[in-house]
Amino acid sequence: MLDSEDKRQQAVLDRYREAAAEFQTGNVPPTMTGYWLMKKSLVSHDRTWADMAVALAWLTKQYEANTPFERPDGLQAYSGLGTKLEYATDMLPRGVDVSWVYYTPSKSLVSFSVVCCPNRFHPQIPCPLQPS
DSSP states (O other), X not given: OOOHHHHHHHHHHHHHHHHHHHHTTSSOOOSSGGGGGGOGGGOOGGGOOXXXXXXXXXXXXXXXXXXXXXXXXXXXXXXXXXXXXXXXXHHGGGTOOEEEEEEOTTSOEEEEEEOOSSOSSOTTSOOSSOOO
């Protein structure tokens, strides 16, 4: 028979296993960008690219559809699109994921990422799809 501490530890372990099993199909975002590769339910050929220019075009489209909040004093609240694209152009060929997260004028938080695969920091996670 398990004592109360063993029961508590078993309950925590059971909950961890349950959460881990739900992660791939659930709507909880990952704690690390490379873990997006584990969310098989979000995989699609139209979001899998081998050409960095196509990934940059997708980032630009997302940015333009969800422009960032502008400060009332006229100062820039976030890096501009040019700076973001310059950074992405530098990082993606190195295998470094790119995430853009900011608030929109409606105070909504937007977040979008380009995740490299194979992933530099999570090489054990297989690519869910080959680029088309």
